[in-house]
Amino acid sequence: EEVKLGMHLGFTGPLESMAPDIAAGGEAAAKEVSDSGKFMDGSTVVTSRSDTTCTDAAASVAAAERQVADGVKAMVGGQCSGETIAVLEKVGIPNGVMMISPSATSPALSTIEDNGLFFRTAPSDARQGEVMAQLAKDQGIESVAITYTNNDYGKGLADSFQAAFEKLGGQVTTSAAHDDGKADYSAEVAALASAGGDALAVVGYVDQGGSGITRGALDTGAFDKFIFPDGMIGDALVERFGTEIDGSIGINPAAEGDGRAKFEELAAAAGFDPSAPYSAEAYDAAALILLSMQAAKSADPAAAKEKVMEVANAPGEPVLPGELAKGLELLAAGTDIDYVGASSVELVEPGESAGSFRETTITDGKLEVVGFH
Amino acid sequence: MDLLNALVAFLNFVFIPAAAYGAQLALGALGVTLIYGILRFSNFAHGDTMAFGTAITIMATWALQAIGISLGPIPTALLALPIGIAGCALMVLGTDRIVYRFYRKKKSDPIILVMASVGVMFIMNGLTRILIGVDEIRFDDGARFVIDVRSFREWSGLSEGLALRTTQLITVIVAVLVVWALFWFLNRTKSGKAMRAYSDNEDLALLSGIDPEQVVRLTWIIAAALMTIAGTLYGLDKAFKPFNYFQILLPIFAAAIVGGLGSPIGAIAGGFIVAFSEVAITYPWKKVAGHLGFQSDGLLQLMSTEYKFAVSFVILIIVLLFRPTGLFRGKSV
Amino acid sequence: MTGGYGKGPDILHNCTIAVEKGEIAVIVGPNGAGKSTAMKALFGMLNLREGSIRLNGRDITQLNPQDRVKAGMGFVPQVNNIFPSMTVEENLEMGAFIRDDDIRETMEQVYDLFPAVADKRKQAAGELSGGQRQQVAVSRALMTRPSLLMLDEPTAGVSPIVMDELFDRIIAIARGGLPVLMVEQNAKQAMNIADKAYVLVQGANAHTGTGKELMENDEVRRTFLGG
Amino acid sequence: MIRVENLHKKFGGFSAVDGASLEIRTGSITGLIGPNGAGKSTLFNVIAGVYAPTSGRVIMDGEDISGLAPHELFHKGLLRTFQLAHEFSSMTVRENLMMVPADQSGERIINTWFGRGKIREQEEQLRAKADEVLDFLTISHVADEKAGNLSGGQKKLLELGRTMMVDAKVVFLDEVGAGVNRTLLGTIADAIIRLNKERGYTFCVIEHDMDFIGKLCDPVIVMAEGKVLAEGNADSIMQNEAVIEAYLGRGLKNKEMIGA
Amino acid sequence: MATSRQAEASSKWRAPVLFIVLAILFILEGTTRNALFTGSWNTSLAILNMGLISAVTALGLNMQWGYAGLFNSGVVGFVALGGLAPVLISVAPVEGGWGAGGLRIILALIVGLGTLVLAAVVWRRVQRKLRVLALLAVLIVGFAAYRWLFDPAVDAIEANQAAQFGNLGGLGLPVLLSWPVGALFAAAAAWGVGKVALGLRSDYLAIATLGIGEIIVAVLKNEEWLARGVKNVTSIPRPVPYEIALQRDPAFIERAQNWGMSVAELSGIWVKLCYAGLFGAVLLLLILLAELALKSPWGRMMRAIRDNETAAEAMGKDVTGRHLQIFVIGCAVMGLAGAMMITHDGLMAPTQYNPLRYTFVIWVMVIVGGSGNNWGAALGGILIWFLWIKAESWGPQLISLLTSPLPAGAVKQHLLESSPHMRFIAMGLILLLVLRFSPRGLVPEK
Numbered sequence A: 001e002e003v004k005l006g007m008h009l010g011f012t013g014p015l016e017s018m019a020p021d022i023a024a025g026g027e028a029a030a031k032e033v034s035d036s037g038k039f040m041d042g043s044t045v046v047t048s049r050s051d052t053t054c055t056d057a058a059a060s061v062a063a064a065e066r067q068v069a070d071g072v073k074a075m076v077g078g079q080c081s082g083e084t085i086a087v088l089e090k091v092g093i094p095n096g097v098m099m100i101s102p103s104a105t106s107p108a109l110s111t112i113e114d115n116g117l118f119f120r121t122a123p124s125d126a127r128q129g130e131v132m133a134q135l136a137k138d139q140g141i142e143s144v145a146i147t148y149t150n151n152d153y154g155k156g157l158a159d160s161f162q163a164a165f166e167k168l169g170g171q172v173t174t175s176a177a178h179d180d181g182k183a184d185y186s187a188e189v190a191a192l193a194s195a196g197g198d199a200l201a202v203v204g205y206v207d208q209g210g211s212g213i214t215r216g217a218l219d220t221g222a223f224d225k226f227i228f229p230d231g232m233i234g235d236a237l238v239e240r241f242g243t244e245i246d247g248s249i250g251i252n253p254a255a256e257g258d259g260r261a262k263f264e265e266l267a268a269a270a271g272f273d274p275s276a277p278y279s280a281e282a283y284d285a286a287a288l289i290l291l292s293m294q295a296a297k298s299a300d301p302a303a304a305k306e307k308v309m310e311v312a313n314a315p316g317e318p319v320l321p322g323e324l325a326k327g328l329e330l331l332a333a334g335t336d337i338d339y340v341g342a343s344s345v346e347l348v349e350p351g352e353s354a355g356s357f358r359e360t361t362i363t364d365g366k367l368e369v370v371g372f373h
Numbered sequence B: 001m002d003l004l005n006a007l008v009a010f011l012n013f014v015f016i017p018a019a020a021y022g023a024q025l026a027l028g029a030l031g032v033t034l035i036y037g038i039l040r041f042s043n044f045a046h047g048d049t050m051a052f053g054t055a056i057t058i059m060a061t062w063a064l065q066a067i068g069i070s071l072g073p074i075p076t077a078l079l080a081l082p083i084g085i086a087g088c089a090l091m092v093l094g095t096d097r098i099v100y101r102f103y104r105k106k107k108s109d110p111i112i113l114v115m116a117s118v119g120v121m122f123i124m125n126g127l128t129r130i131l132i133g134v135d136e137i138r139f140d141d142g143a144r145f146v147i148d149v150r151s152f153r154e155w156s157g158l159s160e161g162l163a164l165r166t167t168q169l170i171t172v173i174v175a176v177l178v179v180w181a182l183f184w185f186l187n188r189t190k191s192g193k194a195m196r197a198y199s200d201n202e203d204l205a206l207l208s209g210i211d212p213e214q215v216v217r218l219t220w221i222i223a224a225a226l227m228t229i230a231g232t233l234y235g236l237d238k239a240f241k242p243f244n245y246f247q248i249l250l251p252i253f254a255a256a257i258v259g260g261l262g263s264p265i266g267a268i269a270g271g272f273i274v275a276f277s278e279v280a281i282t283y284p285w286k287k288v289a290g291h292l293g294f295q296s297d298g299l300l301q302l303m304s305t306e307y308k309f310a311v312s313f314v315i316l317i318i319v320l321l322f323r324p325t326g327l328f329r330g331k332s333v
Numbered sequence C: 001m002t003g004g005y006g007k008g009p010d011i012l013h014n015c016t017i018a019v020e021k022g023e024i025a026v027i028v029g030p031n032g033a034g035k036s037t038a039m040k041a042l043f044g045m046l047n048l049r050e051g052s053i054r055l056n057g058r059d060i061t062q063l064n065p066q067d068r069v070k071a072g073m074g075f076v077p078q079v080n081n082i083f084p085s086m087t088v089e090e091n092l093e094m095g096a097f098i099r100d101d102d103i104r105e106t107m108e109q110v111y112d113l114f115p116a117v118a119d120k121r122k123q124a125a126g127e128l129s130g131g132q133r134q135q136v137a138v139s140r141a142l143m144t145r146p147s148l149l150m151l152d153e154p155t156a157g158v159s160p161i162v163m164d165e166l167f168d169r170i171i172a173i174a175r176g177g178l179p180v181l182m183v184e185q186n187a188k189q190a191m192n193i194a195d196k197a198y199v200l201v202q203g204a205n206a207h208t209g210t211g212k213e214l215m216e217n218d219e220v221r222r223t224f225l226g227g
Numbered sequence D: 001m002i003r004v005e006n007l008h009k010k011f012g013g014f015s016a017v018d019g020a021s022l023e024i025r026t027g028s029i030t031g032l033i034g035p036n037g038a039g040k041s042t043l044f045n046v047i048a049g050v051y052a053p054t055s056g057r058v059i060m061d062g063e064d065i066s067g068l069a070p071h072e073l074f075h076k077g078l079l080r081t082f083q084l085a086h087e088f089s090s091m092t093v094r095e096n097l098m099m100v101p102a103d104q105s106g107e108r109i110i111n112t113w114f115g116r117g118k119i120r121e122q123e124e125q126l127r128a129k130a131d132e133v134l135d136f137l138t139i140s141h142v143a144d145e146k147a148g149n150l151s152g153g154q155k156k157l158l159e160l161g162r163t164m165m166v167d168a169k170v171v172f173l174d175e176v177g178a179g180v181n182r183t184l185l186g187t188i189a190d191a192i193i194r195l196n197k198e199r200g201y202t203f204c205v206i207e208h209d210m211d212f213i214g215k216l217c218d219p220v221i222v223m224a225e226g227k228v229l230a231e232g233n234a235d236s237i238m239q240n241e242a243v244i245e246a247y248l249g250r251g252l253k254n255k256e257m258i259g260a
Numbered sequence E: 001m002a003t004s005r006q007a008e009a010s011s012k013w014r015a016p017v018l019f020i021v022l023a024i025l026f027i028l029e030g031t032t033r034n035a036l037f038t039g040s041w042n043t044s045l046a047i048l049n050m051g052l053i054s055a056v057t058a059l060g061l062n063m064q065w066g067y068a069g070l071f072n073s074g075v076v077g078f079v080a081l082g083g084l085a086p087v088l089i090s091v092a093p094v095e096g097g098w099g100a101g102g103l104r105i106i107l108a109l110i111v112g113l114g115t116l117v118l119a120a121v122v123w124r125r126v127q128r129k130l131r132v133l134a135l136l137a138v139l140i141v142g143f144a145a146y147r148w149l150f151d152p153a154v155d156a157i158e159a160n161q162a163a164q165f166g167n168l169g170g171l172g173l174p175v176l177l178s179w180p181v182g183a184l185f186a187a188a189a190a191w192g193v194g195k196v197a198l199g200l201r202s203d204y205l206a207i208a209t210l211g212i213g214e215i216i217v218a219v220l221k222n223e224e225w226l227a228r229g230v231k232n233v234t235s236i237p238r239p240v241p242y243e244i245a246l247q248r249d250p251a252f253i254e255r256a257q258n259w260g261m262s263v264a265e266l267s268g269i270w271v272k273l274c275y276a277g278l279f280g281a282v283l284l285l286l287i288l289l290a291e292l293a294l295k296s297p298w299g300r301m302m303r304a305i306r307d308n309e310t311a312a313e314a315m316g317k318d319v320t321g322r323h324l325q326i327f328v329i330g331c332a333v334m335g336l337a338g339a340m341m342i343t344h345d346g347l348m349a350p351t352q353y354n355p356l357r358y359t360f361v362i363w364v365m366v367i368v369g370g371s372g373n374n375w376g377a378a379l380g381g382i383l384i385w386f387l388w389i390k391a392e393s394w395g396p397q398l399i400s401l402l403t404s405p406l407p408a409g410a411v412k413q414h415l416l417e418s419s420p421h422m423r424f425i426a427m428g429l430i431l432l433l434v435l436r437f438s439p440r441g442l443v444p445e446k
Ligand SMILES: Nc1ncnc2c1ncn2[C@@H]1O[C@H](COP(=O)(O)OP(=O)(O)OP(=O)(O)O)[C@@H](O)[C@H]1O
Pocket: C005, C008, C011, C029, C030, C031, C032, C033, C034, C035, C036, C037, C038, C078, D149, D150, D151, D152, D153, D154, D179, D181
């Protein structure tokens, strides 16, 4: 049998530069499973890409319909929350297609009526905001300025960070949005500089406005210490700013263990950037879909969806990236597994990442892991 | 001392960035205005053509860097510019030959040309991405700063810093040079006047012995040069990312319009007006006021930065209400 | 010549027009007869379906307009005959576009001829009054120093005094050896100075003769020249 | 009656109309002549509401109408034609005429949905009227042509035709004659006289053809450099030295060269 | 200028034939499965539904551009405003939302508007010398009062159950009611915009409206109290049944079995057909009204104004008034389309309103279809939307076809990776081809 898996991501549009690495993560997992020959009695996995445009719900829905017409059983996606909700309501649920999003973080997805078909390996904004606030406080930061990318991810995370930080007694001097892909960020930088603060929290994307703001803040000497959440963490960050951002804090979902290292090896072999935001989550999303099908012994999402939580969480034998064959074997043998994956997957109801986070500081122009939370 | 601090803060956060941004917009607007003035349509492919020209310049820069050529403190990309311009010129001339010429011959409505330019925009948009990818690319080398914050603080002893990037300085200088050259060309040379004549009355230009196709070619070549220069300077100063080049179209058009479409001097003025209004009106005066002795809890911000481009558009509309064809009397089709 | 606009019907039907050195030829005819169309056809701004155009014995039917300018034809169209946003002086410079020699002398001559134009030399031509524009348009064509001057209703909208001046100039130009072909509605004056006149009706030659002859022809006078 | 009081219109620093005062009597055919650039068209444009006057007033039947918009003046019965024809180029010649009358019930969008019957009736009347006007102007053969394709003179006739579609009080004609065949111009003159006699239109006519002016106008007002230079009946004007000097001239100097 | 509007004699069969071609495309999409089509009625109908909405939007734009020559490039803003209506009308009320500051906000808005009106009056009435001073005084006082009323109310509303709501909430009325309300929203905004901006000329108006469109979208993004801003409003009620409910309905299951289709598939098709019926009815009604208006003296007057404003004004037509009228009507139609779209998506996400998709593509629809012709605009709307969606899969396929002769390697790899961007190239090519071979649109104005 040939199981079709869709990579439903924003290949064009504002996040077009992130999508290829995310897709590559998902495809790597699919290929690993397919090549192992152990997937559902020698079934193969075929992936296909479709474009969500990230912003245009109608186009995303139409593309997803096409995937379903092509016989796709499950999708890794969507990439952005709004479009994901539309696809879930209009395509996923009516057709009974399972969707695991690597990057949609909106709280609305937690409460949505999803018929049990939707999961996400991305952490929720609320939890990350709290961790960020705690870390900042621990580093002795008393006041911060926040700039966030003007979408539901940025706004949600900025809000939860602000609430948590203020609760801990910190002061938020300003919280202002920036739009991605704009020509110039001088005005934003000037405003943030004027508001001041011990550090600047850049809730954005590393290859988008987030970098533009950081660049401006550094060049004008407005801030020299930054707090970077998951959208900003990646090799691109240190490549771009190097030692200039020494002493800044980074937070991204990951857990202790060698999941991450294994994923990096595997990505190097497959030729994509493992540090790119959400590509590890995409690997995990694809792996979870396929492992749960294996557990259910059926490619039918209706059956597989029941197994996702079981496969993802303890108890069971831990499975890391690159070990999917082992996971398949164990499941075939009826043994329970605990999929850890590249981003330490731990799902809580209603099917989203519990969120364990890795704290890094930037030292000598490198991301240095400090601890896990 | 505090007065100086206030002044430096203003220069550092408002004046210098706005001046550089204004120069970038002005160069872009100059190209838009030229095409509008002479070929009589709003070229929506402008942003994406800028991206295309820049992409070629970047590849040439890489080639130069690979063989070890550099300009010392000045970015190598400037050396690669002629190649980028040539590539971009070939591209737009080809586009004109395949697309626009047909409508020109048929004397189509300007709107048809505008729509054709939307088609070209889509294609350029895809081509650039296929050529060089969607990722952000930095290609500036040489010295980053003419003045940097730390050394300025040490030198001056002020608490505020001042930064001037090499690219900012180059942008402003190049903008001034280009504008001057364009003026000289349009108002003093025979070819330049022929271009204006053509834009005024095509049939009569023909009757005066002006070869329309030659005028059109010349226009496209100059426009390609302007687009590539603008795109490259912008990319040097910020970073190159194809997606942003579509987004910059909006402020560029705003600049061209405030100044008056078809008027080169208007394009320059427009660029600076848009840039300064975006940066200055949304600037929180808290810090400057603090240095001047007024402590304030609020940010003293007239308008939040979320609405920054709204500011430039409101200015645009007000200008147009009082001067319907822009500050410097542009044309209208 | 036979021809028409685009794919539309023929507007000129087998129409013949000729002018010799030193002559003034005038075309008259009712509105819409095809006079302007004939002028445009001579200048190559319209596709001829039949017939040919010769200049000094050379067949120029295939030349494009700007080559005809180089071959020595100067033309003032009936409408849109100036560059509105350029100054009057620049309009004249554009008239001399194909010339590489010094144009100042010609320009002075033209200014002498039309003092009203000289007064406004720094003003944008689009801001001039109707009659002033007309003068600028004729001036522009003179700047080419053409070997054939074609004027489409040069006196429309100019005041009597200027019209007299214009006709005077045209006579002088023609006597200087430059053939002049013009369309006129001010038929009485035009016929007076015409060496040759054509009456065009619906794209075809209806009457041909010297100006005087046609003036004396009752029928022509009543139906085409008025009064 | 229309009275212009000390009217000024400046473009930048240049006074195109510089203190003109004149009167157009009801029922007259007033001629307005003057050298090129005297400010005649500008004066028309100010009266017709295209430009606001820099200073001065325009009074129509005792009411100050300076600064009113052109369409408001139209409703007060003041019509004008343009020196450079302003046709509706993509519409047929007949439509150009049919669109003129005001208060067509079909011009209210609501009626186009709920009052079709009445519209049809009105349209038939308009059509008949337009055809009548076209006939009169000898251009009925181009009734279904796009107006943009007309010859220069035909466009001029169309301009005039539009003013004949409604019952105007005052009609301003800016160089109807320029570019119009002289035979036809004679016909137009007759038409103007007839409209003036039969329907009581008042006319104000700018024209450079002195035969036309002579045949038609009384009184004639001469403008020069933005001011009124002289006024009187056609004959006296043609004898007026100042007018001859500035405007009429003394005929062809080179006449003797003709036929030489 | 005028030449391109001249009709080359075009056959009266042209429009029907093209509509039949379009229908065939949709039927192929629904029935045949190959490289070009998916062979799924679900896909076909999904495209059709959005196509119908696009057609309505295009119709609105066609009224402004095609009838009156108004270059509105702020389509995105008016579509977005219309989209606000389903949120405010049909979403369930937020507990405590109105109580927290609803009245105060309304008061603030009234004060804000009042200030502007007063400013305009002052500008007109007060004599020259004092004008600027008086104006500034009114504006400053008004702005201060507005902020004093507005800010606390916003804070209170946004603090109310911030994570889930933080907005005013809707009225819980039937969603179909929100369609005319969406039209009203857009019309009201258009009236204000038109009062200010319609004096501008062609391209200047274009850029001004482009900016206004962006400003409206920015308001929707940033004013959370209104519709949650970028945090989106989801689960907007539907006027048609839910697939899931149908799938559980025994009668429906039986019907599916009778017809030999899977329940999931039939439920999808059923729901989409319901939408198609609603959207189609709206579209046809609008075309009918528009055609009646256009083929009457009103339409003639509009064309005259489009052709030559100066002359129309001299012929007694109130050009400014008519422009305002058609601008408001056109925008109302766009607002209606916006409300329909949000109802169809079930989601209000302001980040989706980008000008490329909601302004330029709509323009492409009108021009390709044939500006000035209602049937043309509708045809263009549906066709371009079809191609826009299909380009998503055709683009990559085209590139894999083109690269198939290339040897495997970095270049081929790079090209394949870039294949999503073929979408734009394909779209551009289609546009250029249509413009080339039918520059006045597929169904030109007569
Ligand atoms: N661009 C055009 N396209 C199609 N038909 C045209 C065009 N220009 C003129 N015509 C038609 O050609 C015919 C002759 O026009 P032309 O301008 O040559 O007349 P004319 O003799 O110069 O008249 P006038 O004395 O009024 O200027 C007219 O019937 C007119 O409708």
